[in-house]
Amino acid sequence: MSFESMWRDLAPVGRSSATGGYFRQPFTAAERECQAWFAEAAAQRGLEVEYDGFGNAVAWWDTPSSRPSVLTGSHLDSVLDGGAYDGPLGVVSAFAALDVLRDRGFVPDRRIGIGSFVEEEGSRFGLACLGSRLMTGGLELSEAAALTDRDGVRLEDAWAAASLDPSTGSTLLDGVGTFVELHVEQGRDLVDRDAAVGLASEIWPHGRYRFEFTGEANHAGTTRMEDRHDPMLTYAMTALAANKQARLSGQRATFGRVAVEPNGTNAVPSKVTAWLDARCASDEALTELVTLIARQGQQRAERDGTTLAVTAESVSASVRFSRPLAQELAQELAHAGGLPVIPTQAGHDAGVLSAAGIPTAMLFVRNPTGVSHSPAESAEMADCLAGVEALADTLAGLTS
Numbered sequence: 394m395s396f397e398s399m400w401r402d403l404a405p406v407g408r409s410s411a412t413g414g415y416f417r418q419p420f421t422a423a424e425r426e427c428q429a430w431f432a433e434a435a436a437q438r439g440l441e442v443e444y445d446g447f448g449n450a451v452a453w454w455d456t457p458s459s460r461p462s463v464l465t466g467s468h469l470d471s472v473l474d475g476g477a478y479d480g481p482l483g484v485v486s487a488f489a490a491l492d493v494l495r496d497r498g499f500v501p502d503r504r505i506g507i508g509s510f511v512e513e514e515g516s517r518f519g520l521a522c523l524g525s526r527l528m529t530g531g532l533e534l535s536e537a538a539a540l541t542d543r544d545g546v547r548l549e550d551a552w553a554a555a556s557l558d559p560s561t562g563s564t565l566l567d568g569v570g571t572f573v574e575l576h577v578e579q580g581r582d583l584v585d586r587d588a589a590v591g592l593a594s595e596i597w598p599h600g601r602y603r604f605e606f607t608g609e610a611n612h613a614g615t616t617r618m619e620d621r622h623d624p625m626l627t628y629a630m631t632a633l634a635a636n637k638q639a640r641l642s643g644q645r646a647t648f649g650r651v652a653v654e655p656n657g658t659n660a661v662p663s664k665v666t667a668w669l670d671a672r673c674a675s676d677e678a679l680t681e682l683v684t685l686i687a688r689q690g691q692q693r694a695e696r697d698g699t700t701l702a703v704t705a706e707s708v709s710a711s712v713r714f715s716r717p718l719a720q721e722l723a724q725e726l727a728h729a730g731g732l733p734v735i736p737t738q739a740g741h742d743a744g745v746l747s748a749a750g751i752p753t754a755m756l757f758v759r760n761p762t763g764v765s766h767s768p769a770e771s772a773e774m775a776d777c778l779a780g781v782e783a784l785a786d787t788l789a790g791l792t793s
């Protein structure tokens with residue numbers, strides 16, 4: 394099966410020998426090598442690759458038809474020290490599903506595209522699903538171009554270095570009637586249901602918020618505790634408050650990234666910048682949770698003589714996938730004993746295309762531990778191959 398050989402070819406790209414995790418940040422050498430792998434996989438299948446000015450790509454299985462096309466695929470970029478499956482599983486499975494259809498002698502009645510969406514994780518420029526937001530017009534080019542990475546590199550300079558011209562925009566979604574993304578499950582729902590493959594019902598709304606705690610730098614030894622204005626203390630109490638409020642309301646809140654200035658061992662810091670990742674069951678709950686955490690952080694800042702500024706960096710509204718499409722797919726795949734339909738708290742390009750009005754579905758492949766955004770992320774080969782078959786059946790059902 395082509396899946397294993399493609400998986401083997403892609404596996405070493407951007408993988409850290411120290412942790413086994415992946416560093417495939419957009420427009421870095423490793424991620425560009427992934428895109429070269431994508432082009433090669435397409436070329437080997439006689440698929441013509443279309444690129445847009447933002448770094449997105451679609452490999453087309455062309456057939457003369459004016460019917461709306463069907464798009465599948467996912468992303469090849471990773472979080473920092475990420476797992477092997479989050480993103481690439483959907484792209485490799487798409488090529489393998491195309492091979493399965495061709496082996497069956499199937500000829501689609503319309504074009505089928507395999508997409509590779511850039512910077513889905515927002516791990517370098519901070520905005521989740523950057524490529525698909527730009528493709529769908531959900532983000533102003535000027536706003537995107539000014540985004541910077543942790544070294545201060547502007548996205549527009551990263552585009553230029555990758556010989557991309559964002560002013561050319563994107564026509565990759567022109568004529569696309571349906572999008573289906575296969576993705577490793579980032580949770581244990583399928584494990585608990587003893588199912589290899591599932592369908593997504595919805596994506597929880599979620600956002601990323603920059604919390605800037607500003608205090609007063611001072612000596613760690615000579616400054617009495619009562620005389621300090623320590624932003625690290627305000628941050629720490631806010632992180633505890635976030636955890637408590639999320640638990641109390643059954644939602645999710647994480648501070649996973651912190652930058653301390655000047656980050657000295659023997660000095661009270663002048664500033665602590667921390668990023669909150671919040672995920673809730675509804676848009677209202679998300680607003681409520683973030684507002685409450687910010688308010689409690691503000692109250693603590695007043696006690697500590699520090700200040701707090703909160704800025705939303707990336708917000709994704711609630712997504713409910715097309716029910717008719719999910720029902721159609723569930724029937725298509727009924728021979729597989731019917732698929733469980735499950736929600737996810739993870740964001741996806743499928744959520745962006747769905748929000749842009751493209752009927753969209755997601756197929757999930759079982760993750761034995763549920764762990765993701767970690768080198769420990771995994772999926773059994775048998776489940777990956779079951780996902781390929783399910784995707785092949787899905788594409789056949791949508792193009793015949």
Ligand code: HGY
Nearest residue numbers: 513514738739740741
């Ligand atoms: O962060 C997310 O939910 C997704 O994995 N990008």
Ligand code: MN
Nearest residue numbers: 472479514766
């Ligand atoms: Mn991810």
Ligand code: MN
Nearest residue numbers: 479480513741
């Ligand atoms: Mn993903």
